[in-house]
Amino acid sequence: MRCYVRLMCKGDVDQVAGIDHEAFPTIWPPINYKREMQNRLAHYVVACDEERTIDEAEIEASSERSSTGLVSRVRRLLNHNRLFGNKPFSSTKEYIIGFTGFWIMADEAHIISIAVREPCRRQGIGELLLISSIDMAPKLNARSITLEARVSNIAAQRLYYKYGFAQTGLRKGYYIDNREDAVLMTTEDVTSDLFQARFKQLKQIYFERWGIPLPQFVH
Numbered sequence: 555m556r557c558y559v560r561l562m563c564k565g566d567v568d569q570v571a572g573i574d575h576e577a578f579p580t581i582w583p584p585i586n587y588k589r590e591m592q593n594r595l596a597h598y599v600v601a602c603d604e605e606r607t608i609d610e611a612e613i614e615a616s617s618e619r620s621s622t623g624l625v626s627r628v629r630r631l632l633n634h635n636r637l638f639g640n641k642p643f644s645s646t647k648e649y650i651i652g653f654t655g656f657w658i659m660a661d662e663a664h665i666i667s668i669a670v671r672e673p674c675r676r677q678g679i680g681e682l683l684l685i686s687s688i689d690m691a692p693k694l695n696a697r698s699i700t701l702e703a704r705v706s707n708i709a710a711q712r713l714y715y716k717y718g719f720a721q722t723g724l725r726k727g728y729y730i731d732n733r734e735d736a737v738l739m740t741t742e743d744v745t746s747d748l749f750q751a752r753f754k755q756l757k758q759i760y761f762e763r764w765g766i767p768l769p770q771f772v773h
């Protein structure tokens with residue numbers, strides 16, 4: 555798959571909310587991505603398919619899926635945007651296949667979410683998104699990166715282990731939907747020469763395998 559990553563913008567909110575809902579259907583309340591776009595601590599990137607665009611109907615469907623049945627029905631009934639003068643963002647036409655985001659808190663980057671559309675998984679997109687976060691974090695003065703993953707989410711944990719995360723804790727009953735435990739995973743100092751040398755190697759291997767150019771974010 556030919557794709558690229560870029561910083562998320564307001565026009566991406568509906569597609570990102572749709573991907574979030576597909577990946578985390580039981581998380582309630584879902585992340586409010588409109589609000590996240592105003593959050594100065596938050597940094598999001600999206601991966602886009604180079605060969606596909608999305609039309610209005612698909613964006614609408616994706617946005618509806620991300621609301622619960624009741625909320626979306628009420629929204630439609632009230633024609634929420636028109637009545638409340640809440641002008642919708644003009645949606646991007648690029649076809650987003652995955653996203654990730656983290657918050658910078660003091661000298662730590664905390665990954666809030668990472669997800670790839672189901673049909674696009676196992677093609678290096680999740681890895682590309684994680685590489686983007688690891689690239690950005692030290693530029694935003696973070697020294698370590700941390701996240702939680704369900705103990706049952708082996709796919710995600712393998713991705714994080716690959717990039718030097720280690721289990722540093724266990725949060726009992728962290729997920730409210732099924733009281734599942736979370737493993738807390740953290741990197742070493744991402745600004746250290748050792749970490750950066752290993753990261754450079756991994757990026758090289760990634761590029762040779764997938765041929766996807768790596769992002770250059772300027773901050």
Ligand SMILES: CC(C)(COP(=O)(O)OP(=O)(O)OC[C@H]1O[C@@H](n2cnc3c(N)ncnc32)[C@H](O)[C@@H]1OP(=O)(O)O)[C@@H](O)C(=O)NCCC(=O)NCCS
Nearest residue numbers: 577668669670675676677678679680681703709710712713
């Ligand atoms: C986790 C997720 C983002 C991975 O995205 P992806 O694009 O499929 O992953 P990639 O193809 O880039 O794989 C990168 C690495 O992740 C690991 N991995 C990904 N999927 C895996 C699977 N099904 N089984 C085992 N390992 C897996 C592997 O280590 C893989 O490296 P490899 O190809 O050298 O084996 C994706 O499965 C997803 O969106 N899941 C639902 C949301 C979610 O659980 N997010 C994580 C919350 S903590």
